[in-house]
Amino acid sequence: xxxxxxxxxxxxxxxxxxxxxxxxxxxxxxxxxxxxxxxxxxxxxxxxxxxxxxxxxxxxxxxxxxxxxxxxxxxxxxxxxxxxxxxxxxxxxxxxxxxxxxxxxxxxxxxxxxxxxxxxxxxxxxxxxxxxxxxxxxxxxxxxxxxxxxxxxxxxxxxxxxxxxxxxxxxxxxxxxxxxxxxxx
Numbered sequence: 001x002x003x004x005x006x007x008x009x010x011x012x013x014x015x016x017x018x019x020x021x022x023x024x025x026x027x028x029x030x031x032x033x034x035x036x037x038x039x040x041x042x043x044x045x046x047x048x049x050x051x052x053x054x055x056x057x058x059x060x061x062x063x064x065x066x067x068x069x070x071x072x073x074x075x076x077x078x079x080x081x082x083x084x085x086x087x088x089x090x091x092x093x094x095x096x097x098x099x100x101x102x103x104x105x106x107x108x109x110x111x112x113x114x115x116x117x118x119x120x121x122x123x124x125x126x127x128x129x130x131x132x133x134x135x136x137x138x139x140x141x142x143x144x145x146x147x148x149x150x151x152x153x154x155x156x157x158x159x160x161x162x163x164x165x166x167x168x169x170x171x172x173x174x175x176x177x178x179x180x181x182x183x184x185x
Contacts, residue, residue, distance in 0.1 A: 030177045034167035038177065044158035047151070050138040052106050053113060055130045066157040069101045069181045073150045074139040076108045077119045081166035082148045086125060091170035094127040100182050107132035108139055108147065154181055
């Protein structure tokens with residue numbers, strides 16, 4: 001009887017393991033290093049559309065980027081951890097940015113775009129587009145109340161997870177996580 005119970009237990013345990021989604025298993029394997037702080041959702045969540053200004057003073061919307069995987073980073077020039085992670089976001093955009101992926105580093109500087117562009121010049125940020133929302137409505141709309149906060153959106157414009165706090169975004173772990181969402185794995 002014990003043998004049959006054990007056999008049934010192993011059979012159902014095996015079934016459970018094979019029927020659990022490969023998606024979850026593959027994702028869990030990627031959550032190492034700084035990406036261990038990334039909190040993925042069980043199912044993608046809608047994100048409220050928000051606006052920000054580009055360097056030309058033109059209004060853009062988050063929804064303008066639908067069709068790409070988008071890493072949205074809320075930051076400010078006065079935020080020490082934000083300043084530290086910004087070069088890694090710039091390198092990530094340089095390496096992976098294109099038709100399928102973009103980094104949107106949405107400044108939350110009350111002093112406006114001039115502060116952001118000065119920061120970009122000083123720290124030689126060359127691959128990110130300078131954008132800012134001095135009202136900080138964008139971060140509030142996204143439910144991001146601490147800086148830095150980073151959301152990853154799938155190509156349908158839904159949030160798949162977020163990381164609160166700084167990270168090394170051009171690390172092997174971070175790039176693997178981004179590529180995971182880019183391939184829809």
